[in-house]
Amino acid sequence: MANKRHVSTTINGEPKEFLCAPHESLLEVLRDNLGLTGSKEGCNNGNCGACTVILNGRPVDSCLVLGVEVEGAEVETVEGIADRNELHPVQECFLEGAALQCGICTPGFLVASKALLEKNPDACEHTIRYNLAGNLCRCTGYDKIVRAVQDAGARMAESN
């Protein structure tokens, strides 16, 4: 086994340090080392998006990023979306619009949706479908997810 490396990073706005082996993915580090189990493993090869996190402003599959790669980076996970007890509009709209059923893909969708809407709050249906096509959901047929993202965009635009 390779020796563990020391990594300093920022997760959900807080400085964090952790030890990880060079082969451990960011997803493993988040879930197993840091106890942030909100990011889900659906495939572990970048095809389902359930582990999506925002890395330096960009949505990435955390199963495809090595833990050691986040040295000095800013990482945002589903646990960091709400502001204390105040849900983010994208979380509110997923709940009000019943955009989740089993909920396993939901963290990835929320993170990817937030990243999209922060850049483009009035994203049209096609833009949403194009940008979130890397996130698989098997329960909802996506209809209510698309609508929730549209509603969240409108709510974010209102509050700005």
Added chain:
Amino acid sequence: MIKNNGNGEYRVLGTRPVRHDGADKVTGKAVYTADVQLPGMLRGFILRSPIAHGRIKSIDTSAAKTTPGVHAVITSADMPDVGDKVADLGEGAVNLKYLSGNVLAQDKVLYKGHAVAAVAAVDIHVAEEAAKKIVVEYEELPSVTWVLDAMQDDAPLLHEDLHTDSMGAKSENPSNICTHMHFEKGDIEDGFAQCDIVVEREFKTASVHQGYIEPHASVGDWNEDGRLRIWTATQGSFTARQQTAEVLQIPISDVVVTPCEIGGGFGGKIAVYLEPIVGMLSKLSGRPVKISMTRADVFEATGPTPGSYMKVKLGATSEGKLVAGEAWLAYDAGGYPGGMIGPGCMCVFSCYDIEHAVVDGYDVCVNKPNTQAYRAPGATQVAFATEQLVDEIAKQIGMCPLSIRQLNAAKEGTVRVDGPKYPPVGLVECLDALEDSDHWKSTLEGPLRGRGIAAGFWFGCGLKSCATVTVNHDGTVNLLEGSTDIGGSRTSLAMQLAEVLGITSDDVNPMVGDTDSVGYTDVTGGSRVTFATGLAAYTAGRDLQTQMISRAAEEVWDCSPDEVTLESDGRFTHNDESKTFKELAAQLFKHGEPLVARAAVSPENPTNGFGVHVADVEVDPETGKVTVLRYTTIQDAGKAVHPSYVEGQLQGGTVQGIGWALNEEYFYHDNDTVANASFLDYRMPTMLDLPMIDTIIVEAANPDHPYGVRGVGETPIVPPPAALANAIYNATGTRMEQLPMSPPVLWKQLQTESTEA
């Protein structure tokens, strides 16, 4: 006196409250099995067969066992001998040697991915490395994956001791055909003799997977008190408990199963795979053990739905009255007997009132993972066949595809080929709703565009459910029930209790209990939870009110219980005085003992869910790709408790059906090993592949539920392949006889037909 509020006017039912587990699920706090972390917990890895069929000659685990960090290694030799015994698992009987053999292969491996050995170690990487040091010597055997090939006399035999059970009689020679079932009504020869038109076609469908995003996961902790605690991703904690106890040959009461939040199941998370393994690894290591499957494991080793061959014949008069139907169905069961052929037989003609019918069904072992239920298991395949034949008859006699369905639709009194006579059902109402819909009234123009419709049915079961209601000081209530919540059922159950009691959904705290804390409850499956566990919640609410009437009479109003009236809005009145549920509950708490109510139900009748779908498609002749332009799903929900959740079931099931129709299939290498065990290559629909899915909820009350609720979960997967096939025909003139209707298949067929033309 209780005034029934089944008058169709509700305060809570039909509203759309936010689900009780919602905040947990949008903040990452909800605990799924893979999230469970116990002190000292080990991680497990399973070594799986690299070949499709073979005899295990030897397994050498010595190198794995001595790997630093490894705490336990098991093979089937470490598991108890369960014998050749059939166990009743509530939803059907299973031979324990098959159940146990699927958990860890015994003398043979029957499919690529079949579990052979398991390792528990300090972390997943050590466990995986150690598992790879296990040496398994196989005698590779010829394999078979196509159901018709497996039925041949000279086919490679999966089980040398399996004899066909044909209506109770056993075949002389061993066979891959596990079961032959036969159903008939009327006189089939006479029936076809009355027909002016008869159509017959052969169809085949590929194996598809349920595709839940959460891989199977289980945690086991064999406690020092001798009890085995299991946390697992299951659709049914009680069946998981029973299967685990049977495989490990320990008393059921020594196993407690905690159903964690579950990331989708669709029928595929009922059989146990990991639970007995983590149990045994924990027993041997003295530590809790967690195993999560990889995505490849999920595709290669867990239940696909059957691949099928179907030959179906349908006859009608020149006026379009369906008179006779004949079906010969062969479904693969995967590696072990017990597939989905029964419901296939039930559903092949279930949407129509056909006087004469014969159905023969075959359940056949092949070298694939053991087939499991997948949302209306067995029904989608036969709908693909029958619904196309109905369209074909309509076309030939110049009748509208909707009219022929309205003319022949199953209704109250229709007798299905497998025997049952329908109570009031809602197919006619769904067809009428289609006729009134904007979608149906709209025109579809443009070359290579077509519209198709199809009907679908799933019977929906009752089975057993329990509920306990406890009352808090402030008159809010806690609802403890045992149905794992896969799509918001906590809330649809809480809403039914709130409706009875005259409180709000938010006044109810629903909780899914473990097998020690809640009464026996069957699986979340069969479209049964909102119906049957809903009935339990309703009945517990009535129990509570009955208790409160007696107590109010004695402790509050000093009168006879007959003089207390329960109003339809849940208020209790005596003479001119009236108290809400909350007021009375708070008062009774001060007066005396706490209030607790309970219910146990086992409704016998199915809920009979019918749906009708309409799809508009455009076919690209250059690639064979089908684009779904517009889609509307119509279904009878009886009563939609939470309309958003009903819509969600309709949309989700529809999209699974669209995936099954247009893309999804297992590919096999020449040696019958799966070639596409990843989400990249097993192509489920993404957001970009789809339009919005419009829904129309029809409410034709189910007479067996106080609010008229029917199950809705499964029916919506049934019609899409047929509706899309009919749409493709109307777009291109090409009749599709196989699933999936993927671009290469459709392109080739278009090429062939244009050459022939």
